[in-house]
Amino acid sequence: MTKQKITFFWFKRDLRLDDNIGLFHALQSNFPVIPLFIFDEDILDHLPKNDARVSFIYDSLEKINEQLSAIDSSILIKKGKTAEVWKSLLTEFDIQKVFFNKDYEPYAIKRDQEIDALLQQNNIESLSYKDHVIFEEKEITKSDGLPYTVYTPYKNKWLEKYHLSGTVQEYDTKPHFLNFAKNQFQFPKLSETGFERSTIKVFPYNLTQIANYKETRDFPALDSTSYLSPHLRFGTVSIRKLINWANGKNQTFLSELIWREFFIQILFNFPKVxxxxxxxxxxxxxxxxxxxxxxxxxxxxxxxxxxxxxxxxxxxxxxxxxxxxxxxxxxxxxxxxxxxxxxxxxxxxxxxxxxxxxxxxxxxxxxxxxxxxxxxxxxxxxxxxxxxxxxxxxxxxxxxxxxxxxxxxxxxxxxxxxxxxxxxxxxxxxx
Structure with a gap:
């Protein structure tokens, strides 16, 4: 029997269907899209078995799977060494294209380069996108092209470039949901990943406190922060939506989001840190x-x-x-x-x-x-x-x-x- 030609979208730290650039482009690839997440043993093997972040990842994937189930689709969950998982997928599916969003940490860059090379060896097109930040790598530089190493001039250049574009484009994936492959992969139990449920929970993020962020953020008893950071870390919320929302509402809060991008570009340009x-x-x-x-x-x-x-x-x-x-x-x-x-x-x-x-x-x-x-x-x-x-x-x-x-x-x-x-x-x- 001839295998169906398909596209893969590889979830990593972008655990949402909404406003996800790589997924948006994958869904317009002319082939049915199978969403994939890999529990990477090279990362997991160093974590305690009740790690709260793994529970949060699992719960976020379960929410994605519930959304997909409503349109007769599902997410494929794998566990193992990433390269070995992809080698297995290459034998199991007739993969035409693979889409994913970029990661800027040294381990992730090396891993993604290895997978990209593997896909190229098998004549499979690999396409990656900027989704985790507004400006990446070398997009915000000094006049001589070198990266900024001081925050304030970086922030000023960041704001200048952002305001030139007005707002950041968001990507509505929902009109293209019918392009997900029709399949029902078995969603694993948490224990099948080798982990157990943590008693520590990730709070939902809350933006209602942000109006007074500048005045209240330094007082821990007020508990007036947003609890956004784990959601940004794992991509359950879109940075583009957040930036567009924060601009004009609260410059102090916006500055904190820019600090995050400053440190990401420092790590990318100076991995020795x-x-x-x-x-x-x-x-x-x-x-x-x-x-x-x-x-x-x-x-x-x-x-x-x-x-x-x-x-x-x-x-x-x-x-x-x-x-x-x-x-x-x-x-x-x-x-x-x-x-x-x-x-x-x-x-x-x-x-x-x-x-x-x-x-x-x-x-x-x-x-x-x-x-x-x-x-x-x-x-x-x-x-x-x-x-x-x-x-x-x-x-x-x-x-x-x-x-x-x-x-x-x-x-x-x-x-x-x-x-x-x-x-x-x-x-x-x-x-």
Whole structure:
């Protein structure tokens, strides 16, 4: 029997049917479209079996499958090494074209290049699209063509280019849904992926608070942020819709979305930042890297309430308020003189919204070793941060129930730690 000629659309970090560029083009490819998601063992093998992000991915795929079921279609779910999965698909289907959206992390770039080469070897057209950002790779550059390494001029150029186009085009896929292949693939149970349901949940995003974002975003007790970040990370929401919505409504919120693109283009243009300081002048810092100190930081038992509340929120929910992230990161690098890479790895394990570019970028910002970073002599005082942003201790008491019952004092004196950090940085600077 002759196999039906088909097109594949490969979902990765774009888990939605609506306003999905690669999918939009796939559905106009003249062949029925099979949507595909691969649980990549090269990534999954490093995660705990109850990882909340895998549960969120699974639930997002299930929603997609329910939408497809309404039109007698379904999503094909595979698990394995990505290249091996594609080799198997090549024998199973008569694939004419493969569409997907770009990813800008080093592992993903290498993986996608390998799959592209495999498809070319089999005379299959591979088409990739920009979907995860508004401006990618080298679209926002200085006049000499080099990438920006300072945020504010990058942001200004980004806004200039955005406003020249008016709004960003959105892609309505729904009129083309009849071009999905008619099939009913078996949707697996979560346990079939090798994972179990996490008790930690990803909250729905909420844009109703954004009107007062500038005034309220620094106060963790108000819980006034959008919870958008995991949805952006896994693409359950379109960045184009968000940017078009935010423009003109709240410039502070828009600036945060631009920060995300700034760090993504830094990672793309300077991939060394994954495990090296952006500013190599700081490579000579002698970190203490005391494991007992690190454990106290991880468990939220440093004796500094703002730090401990943040770490406990992270450990229990996978979230941490952005202002508090700056405080806990500064404390680890400056007060305890522990390499930012330790903190970055811990956040990567725990954060629901973990995105390599932003995680590395923000940790190096806090450590003072990254692009456009806080100066090394800027050392957050956790007690002053608490007085400024949680004066009544509402946030702290939520996450430290024993706070009023006699809370342990600080594990290290702030003034001592600050002086020690500045001395270590000064001595470590390579001139």
């Amino acid at each position: 994954v495990d090296h300081n952006f500013k190599s002048a700081y490579d000579g810092i002698q970190w203490r890297n005391n494991e007992d100190d690190f454990k106290r930081w991880c468990s939220g038992t440093t004796g500094y309430p703002m730090v401990d509340a943040g770490m406990r929120q992270l450990n229990e929910t996978g979230y941490m308020h952005n202002r508090v992230r700056m405080v806990v990161a500064s404390f680890l690098c400056k007060h305890l003189l522990i390499n930012w890479q330790w903190g970055e790895a811990y956040f990567a394990e725990k954060l629901l919204d973990f995105e390599l570019a932003s995680n590395v970028g923000n940790w190096q910002w806090a450590a003072g070793t990254g692009c456009d970073a806080a100066p090394y002599f800027r050392v957050f005082n956790p007690e002053i941060q608490q007085k400024k942003f949680d004066e009544k201790g509402i946030y702290i008491r939520k996450w430290i129930p024993e706070f009023d019952l006699g809370y342990n004092g600080p594990m290290i004196d702030h003034a001592f730690a600050r002086d020690r950090a500045i001395a270590a940085y000064k001595a470590g600077i390579v001139r």
